Amino acid sequence: MSAIFGTVYRRGNAFRPAELSTLQRMGAVLTHRGKNGDAFFVRENLGMGACLWAETVFEEADSPIEYHFGEKTLIVLLDGEIYNSAELREELDDLGLELQTEEDTELLAFLYAEYGLERLLPRLRGKFAAAILDLSENALYFVRDPLGQKPLYYYQDDKKLLFASELKGILAHGDVKLEILPTAVEDYFIMGCVPGERSIYRHIRKMMHGSWMKFQLREDGSAEPLGPFRYWRFTPQTNEDVTEEEWLERIREQLEETISMMKGEVPGAGAFLSGGLDSSIVVAIQSRYGCEQIPTFSIGFQENAFNELNFAEAISDRFGTDMYEEIVEPDAVEELKNLVECYDEPYSDPSALPTLLVSRLAAHHVSIVFSGDGGDECFAGYARQIHDMKEDMLRSLMPGFLRRMIFGPLGYIYPKMDFMPRIFRLKTAFRNLSMSAGDAYANSLSFCRDPMRQKLLAPLYRTPGFVPSDIGKQFSDAFALAGGRDTLLGMQMAEISVALPEAMVKVDRASMMCGLEVRSPFLDTKVLELAGQIPSEFKIREGLGKWILRKSFEPQFPMKLKSRPKQGFELPTDAWLRGPLKEIFREEVLGKNSRISQWVDINYAKKLYRDHAQGIGSYGGTLWSLLFLEKWAERWLD
Structure with missing residues (x-):
């Protein structure tokens, strides 16, 4: 299943029983996430439902959502995939437990019944958002995967609790307070989205990635929230005792294991191929498994600066893929409408439209694709990281008070000068040099930086009662977890802990709108944990990011791909x-x-x-x- 939703009503004078028609209305706006029917559970004040995924390699796709284990009754909803399901099934089989279907929903139910929530979560490798109603405990649990690849929103007032995979599912309920949260609008101008637990609406929240939450259901039907509780976070432990050659081998072995696990028994899975290093590595490893020709999908815009198809074609030729490519000249106004429909919350990442367009292309040919998402975060592939490392070298040469005194005013008065060569575009660099390394990287990650953002926002945002965005603090706090010993590691902490989960919104919404599942090997926790052990000296070297990753696979790629800097693919x-x-x-x-x-x-x-x-x-x-x-x-x- 790939869309989940539900209702819990409080009993009392205005008691409202759960209604199938309400659940059907919530599910109807989410059918793009699952077009193979639906499943519902309704009992007194409780209602839960799911839209089922359109494609599965097994016949038992329409498995029920209700499970019985002795006196324990569970209603289990799962949006997403458990990639290591084969390993977990063997584990349960060794315990004498026999599953009836090949569905991950049933697997999750058995794991919960056997281990309980806190013991099962570290066992899972995958992307998922789940709701588990344990009727024997009168408890409803929410769970979200480590990096937030699958979404889950919830709304609670004094009469009810609602939840759904997307905001539009909650809005379809009809009886919801819709008040815009001004802080979330500022968040949006900082990051191009509304990150973390907030949503654009004051009373609707998101489940935090890598977390679980419990709602204790009381006799009066109220749902008492407990949590959220983190079960996974990126905690790198640098290992200085491993040689370069050993790192090269470990990277190859881990990526091969992850892609083999994700591929499983699925025939004909394709791949997004941008022509960059990460997607090319995924295609290279994919080509080793199975004898079928891999379908790859690439797009470019008419503008040459936004067209990397020649690099994608070179990789396709190298590995003999069945390449589908399009040079698009989209109707800008029409595609803007499509984006707004797809992202029912403000989301202005300029790569959102390319992601939607390539998903649309792929969905005509396959139901599952692999992508290179996460490679830059794991192995330090962003140009901003190289720039900020240079800034930090300068920062170390001057005491803080002197930097603030000189570069603070310079950063404020220096013109933006976008029309000049890069060497003269120093406004952001001056502001960064007046800050600590963590605050500077938060500034580098901002879509709309101060002081321009403060001028752009309405007077409301300068009133005494306004609660300002804390996104900058979230970035700098994550940066600080590196302990100040390693600037690049601090940047990666900020990227993976704060920015990466929001980038996954782009991939999920665009692919799901087209009925496409995307599997991202670099987002496997095993790959992330390995990357967290690699010293920074192996990640940026010779002026290039992802140095150790390039080195691991360099015999397989053309020289241009190995040495060219990251270009990105944006609107x-x-x-x-x-x-x-x-x-x-x-x-x-x-x-x-x-x-x-x-x-x-x-x-x-x-x-x-x-x-x-x-x-x-x-x-x-x-x-x-x-x-x-x-x-x-x-x-x-x-």
Whole structure:
């Protein structure tokens, strides 16, 4: 199953029994996540449901969600996959337990009955969000995978508890308080999304990744929340005693084991192939398993700067894949509408549309694809990490008070200068040098940085009662867990603990909208834990990130791929906002009926747009965020 949802009503004067029709309404807006029917459980004040996944290699896809173990009755809903299911089935078989189907939902039920929640969670390798109703304990449990690859939202007021895989499932219930949380809007301008446990709505929250939560169901039908409790977090333990050659071998062995496990018995799984190192490694390893030709999927935009198809073609030729590629010239206005429908919460990551387009292409041919997501986080592949390492070397040469005195004012008054060669674009670098290493990296990760963000936000955000975003603190706190001994490790802590789970929103929503499952080997906890042991000196070397990963697989790839820096694959927002999106931006974002004027200083937005249109500045990312927020409000708030 790939969409889960449910209701718990409180008893009393206004008691409302759980209704099948309400569950069906919640499920109807989530059918893109599971198109092979549905399953429901309704009893008095409790209601739970699931949309079932459209493709499975086994016949028992329509397995029930109700399980009985002696006096224990469980209702189990699972969105996602348990990759090490074969190993876990053997473990249960050795205990004399016989499963009736090949479904991961049944496997989860048996594991819970045998071990309980806290003992079963460390055994799981996969991507999942689950709800387990234990009727013998009168308890409802929520669980989310270590990196948040699968989503789970919940809403609670004094009358009910609701949950669903996506926000739109909760909204479909109908009786929900929808109040925008101003702090979440600031979050959005910092990260391009609403991260962590918050949602855009004050009363709707997300389950934290790597966590579980319990709701104790009382006699009056109330659900008392306990938690969330973390069961997994990225805790790197650097091992200095392993040689370079041993690391090379361990990396190859672990990635091969992970991909073999994820592939399992599934025939015909494809792969996203961007032409970058990570997806190329995944394709290289995939090609070793099975005799079938791997279908690979690649897209590029007409703009050459956003087209890496020549690198993808070289890898396809090298490994003999069945390559499907498209050079797209999308209808910008129409695709913006599709994105807003797909991401029912503000989400302006510029790679969201390419992810949706390549998912759409792949879904015409396969139901499962592999991807290279997570490689940059595991092995330090981002250019910003190299830049910030250089900044940290300069930072170490001056005492803090002197840096703050010199670079603080410089960072404020120095112009943005996007139109100049890179050597003159120093505004962010100056601001970073006035900060600690952790705060500087949080600044580097921001989509819209201060002081521009403070000018862009409406006066509401400068009132005494406003609760500001704590995202910067989350980044710097995660950075600090490295203990100050290793700047690069601190950056990786921030990336994996805070930023990576939000990047997974992009992959889940885009692929699920197209009925496609994406498996990401670099996000396996075994791969992450191995990467956390590798000293930083092996990750960035010779001016390149992911040095040890490149070295591990260099005999298999063309020289260009081994040595070229990461380019990324993003939306040509700068060009679109000077072209096909120009009129809609002026009319809807800057017009008198702008829906976002309660959160944004429209006069300052006009200045940014004017400078962008005239080429004085390059504000495509910020302007795209404004346009997405406006179109989101039109679709989901009107």
